[in-house]
Amino acid sequence: MSTPIDAQDEKGTIPTGSKGSTAMPVVVAVPKELAPGEQRVATVPEVVQKLTKLCLEVRVEHDAGTGAYYPDELFTAAGAKIVTSRTDLLDGARIVLRVQPPTVAEVDQLAGGTIVIGFMNATNNLEAVARMRDRRVTAFALELVPRITRAQSMDALSSQATAAGYTAAILGAGNCPKFLPMLTTAAGTIRPATVLILGAGVAGLMAIATAKRLGAIVEAYDVRRAAGEQVRSLGAKFLELEIDAESQGGYARELTPEEKAKEQQMVSAAVARADIVITTAAIPGRKAPLLITRETVATMRLGAVIVDLAAESGGNCELTQAGKTVHVHGITILGPQNLPSRVPFHSSQMYAKNLQSFLALLVDKEGAIAEEFTDEILVASLLVHAGEVLHRPTRELLSGVKP
Numbered sequence: 001m002s003t004p005i006d007a008q009d010e011k012g013t014i015p016t017g018s019k020g021s022t023a024m025p026v027v028v029a030v031p032k033e034l035a036p037g038e039q040r041v042a043t044v045p046e047v048v049q050k051l052t053k054l055c056l057e058v059r060v061e062h063d064a065g066t067g068a069y070y071p072d073e074l075f076t077a078a079g080a081k082i083v084t085s086r087t088d089l090l091d092g093a094r095i096v097l098r099v100q101p102p103t104v105a106e107v108d109q110l111a112g113g114t115i116v117i118g119f120m121n122a123t124n125n126l127e128a129v130a131r132m133r134d135r136r137v138t139a140f141a142l143e144l145v146p147r148i149t150r151a152q153s154m155d156a157l158s159s160q161a162t163a164a165g166y167t168a169a170i171l172g173a174g175n176c177p178k179f180l181p182m183l184t185t186a187a188g189t190i191r192p193a194t195v196l197i198l199g200a201g202v203a204g205l206m207a208i209a210t211a212k213r214l215g216a217i218v219e220a221y222d223v224r225r226a227a228g229e230q231v232r233s234l235g236a237k238f239l240e241l242e243i244d245a246e247s248q249g250g251y252a253r254e255l256t257p258e259e260k261a262k263e264q265q266m267v268s269a270a271v272a273r274a275d276i277v278i279t280t281a282a283i284p285g286r287k288a289p290l291l292i293t294r295e296t297v298a299t300m301r302l303g304a305v306i307v308d309l310a311a312e313s314g315g316n317c318e319l320t321q322a323g324k325t326v327h328v329h330g331i332t333i334l335g336p337q338n339l340p341s342r343v344p345f346h347s348s349q350m351y352a353k354n355l356q357s358f359l360a361l362l363v364d365k366e367g368a369i370a371e372e373f374t375d376e377i378l379v380a381s382l383l384v385h386a387g388e389v390l391h392r393p394t395r396e397l398l399s400g401v402k403p
């Protein structure tokens with residue numbers, strides 16, 4: 001993750017182009033998410049109430065919350081204006097709150113100087129980023145918010161990973177032909193199922209907690225040794241390997257070939273004794289590490305289930321297909337995409353609160369947009385501003401793209 005220093009002045013601040021308080025309230029617009037399968041919405045009525053108290057005018061596109069079970073009437077009761085056309089929604093809007101990155105066509109609907117906040121997935125959305133640059137739109141990418149203590153309340157990666165981890169455990173249980181808890185019944189005793197979690201970051205820890213609550217025996221593994229304490233505190237067994245691959249910012253680094261071989265051996269043995277395997281291993285900016293080979297899948301118990309949360313970034317299992325369910329050797333391999341969208345009510349609630357905290361850095365108590373982006377969280381998450389792409393990896397990729 002780079003520090004966007006290029007647009008900073010000598011004081012280390014970035015002018016926003018805003019002139020402080022004006023008589024007219026700042027308009028915050030919330031469009032309906034149009035990406036296929038996206039059920040979430042960037043704000044919820046409870047947050048709208050807070051934003052209107054900050055003297056902001058909140059406009060919500062008709063039906064924006066329907067998929068997450070927040071109907072238009074609840075937004076109206078909370079003080080938002082429901083707007084039917086996208087043109088009316090964006091007319092005069094200074095801030096746009098989104099979940100998914102805008103498409104090129106959506107960027108073309110924005111006036112220069114508009115501030116868009118949401119997930120930007122910039123390195124995979126170069127065309128839209130270039131368009132925001134050319135239209136002088138300002139974009140904050142929530143995935144670039146630094147993982148520092150002060151930014152916890154706006155850490156949308158964590159809130160959505162929590163939703164994904166929970167949903168993965170439920171999906172695993174729902175596709176497993178066994179009970180998860182131990183049962184002592186008149187019809188005999190049922191042994192508890194074994195759930196293995198590979199990758200104990202935010203999503204993995206939530207999957208562990210959920211599988212424990214369902215009564216399973218839970219084992220977990222992560223290349224960061226520090227994860228061991230968190231795994232054990234949830235009552236699960238941590239599988240130890242003599243590797244500690246914690247790198248910058250608490251993230252994992254890529255393993256050496258020798259380390260990978262040791263890992264595969266230990267993981268294979270654990271996978272073979274599991275009824276459900278939930279994989280969440282990721283390395284920022286890279287393809288997901290391969291943890292379960294096709295040979296390992298062939299050693300699994302009949303009826304076992306793999307839920308591969310890394311499906312969208314290449315998969316932790318060799319046989320995963322993103323967005324599909326694969327049946328092989330009596331094993332079910334799920335490659336779900338956008339799991340937070342399957343629990344859209346609470347995912348949206350958490351995401352909206354993340355955005356509320358983020359907005360508090362950008363807008364003062366009188367509802368005026370800051371004249372300078374001085375806060376380190378704003379500086380780190382500023383992707384595009386004043387005709388420049390400030391995130392170095394994205395900028396470098398863009399410079400390699402032929403016009």
Ligand SMILES: NC(=O)c1ccc[n+]([C@@H]2O[C@H](COP(=O)([O-])OP(=O)(O)OC[C@H]3O[C@@H](n4cnc5c(N)ncnc54)[C@H](O)[C@@H]3O)[C@@H](O)[C@H]2O)c1
Binds near residue numbers: 202
């Ligand atoms: N505000 C904060 O302080 C804060 C908030 C959230 C997360 N964090 C930290 O950020 C870090 C990343 O969390 P995340 O959930 O975003 O992680 P992530 O989504 O990047 O990766 C998921 C997990 O996969 C693990 N992993 C990578 N390669 C692996 C391999 N080969 N085998 C097994 N596991 C592998 C990683 O160590 C990580 O725990 C963690 O240290 C977490 O505690 C800090």
